[in-house]
Amino acid sequence: MEIAVQTVINVVLLGVVYILMGIGFAFILNLLGIFNLAHGAIFMSAAYGCYLLVVKLGLPGFAAFPVTVLAAAAFGILVERFLFRPMKADFNRTMMVCIALSTVLVTTFNRFLGTRALAIPPFLAGTTGLGPYRVQTDRILAFCIGIVLLVGIILFVDRSRWGAQMQAVTQNREGAALQGIRFSRVAMLAVSVGFGLAAIGGVFMGTLYNLTPFIGDVTLIKVLMLVILAGLGSFNGIFYVGGLLGLLYGALPVVLPGAVVDALASILVLALLLIRPRGFFGHE
């Protein structure tokens, strides 16, 4: 029964990480038309950044976490202003820029920290009794933070002014401009929020699982899977499909080997792509 509790926590955590990553990726793709291949590298860098803050500088986890996220968001503003905007949404050129960015980040962490697996020390040590079961306190904390973040991001996208502006630009750029929404500001906001969300996902993964310079690529593929399934231009879809993927990758490995789960998910995505290229929730 203990495994069931663990599984529920895992499902929610994975789902939250996928949703955060997917929302960020979708913001950048929908608003700027940039296929951000550096998203996985940002995710990885944030996890390593948090690791360095905690282990090398001795900061407590609760301070290092927001610092990492804010740093990533600030980095996003710089990247949008100095790397993405001069490319004028040209697909080929933005791709080159993204690959250059991701190469620099991966190489840097590879060189200075090596390729061996690291882990961010848990924010809270020890285990807690949950009824008759023992669960790591850290995971319960992450679970709670994850739920709060999820509610927060839903409120941000659906209820806040900025979220509404982003959705408006996604739906119709000219129409949004006619309503007085400045594209450059919304684009900057989107990249900054996207990178910040990727950083949150990275810290989550870094505390709960191992950390290598290559986790970025694996996560990028998952995010892509999520965005394909949800459909371009759909924000609500990402929540549903993110939850589905979390369920798939959090719960199924308990009963099936990992390779089979991967194959199942891949076939699901390929089949959907061929039957309904716009995804479950996509629209034109």
Place this chain on the structure above:
Amino acid sequence: MSDMTEIDTTDIRLVPESAVGQEVAQTKSRRWPGLSVLGGLVLVLALLPLGISGSYYMHVLILTFFYVVIASSWRVVSISGQFNIAIGAFMGIGAYAAAIPSVWLHWSPWVTIPLGAVAATIVGALLAYPFARLRTIYYAMGTLFLGYVVINLITAGGKTTGMSTGLGGVEPLFSDRTYYYYLAFGLMLVSLACMYRLEFSRIGVRMKAIAQSHQVAASVGIGERRNRILAVAFGSFFAGLMGAVYCHYQGVASPNSYGLGATLWIIMYVLVGGINSFWGPAVGVGMLLVIPEFFFRDLKGNLPYVTAAILLIIAFTMPEGIVGLLKAITDRVSRRFRRGEVSGDAP
């Protein structure tokens, strides 16, 4: 890529006969300088092994020849408007189709290499069929995912494919590296000639028409699906061929050489050189592979910084790649010359 979605009927070169004729007539007048440079380059590369035989530089040049063909084959797929992020997987199919019979059945390399090329073509065409429904960014995302799935399936093959460490012990073709040099060089020349023929043939013009607007192309009777599948099959033949030769050269077929990272770098070669010109991929490979390996080898682990810097410089200063920039310069120079000869001819 982004302007592929728009239908701009004013700018479409869709009058195959006359337009192609004009293009040929235009290029003929300034063909000799280009041809002599090309001939000189071929001559130098053909004689080079006399000087550097057996050295590390030779290995780099052999790799260069392989990647020139693979990058060019990606460009052939792209002229039909398909941003295919699965070319590494097609290369991998060719490599494994050659490596598996070579290792387990001890077939001769002269059988397994054509087998690899044919297998890649067939699989490529079959996989291209359903994907011909997708366009622009959907196609890019779908093929990226396809490449991932293909590599996963290959590694899931257990002992037969050597899992994620790769399949070692592939029989070598020759014992001397010089022979590989000439084999790769010859294959490169033949492949480039084939691709050149295709691009400037009627089929190539049709593919370019589809890239500009599939609706207008369909309205003048160009079958979109057929031509796009043809482009992928043609491209994956050369990718598979080179993948097969490459794994015989290295003695190992490892999934890392065919994954997403490898594919993205192949695309980077093309984009750096210039996606809109035939010689773009070759120039791009020279820029991103040969220059770092020849001149910045001492940096070792820092080498990726050099390539990243090159990428950024090209992205910021040359939107059409290196060849695009050269073309713009020669156009301007020749226009100035012509203005001197015939007054009032300049547009």
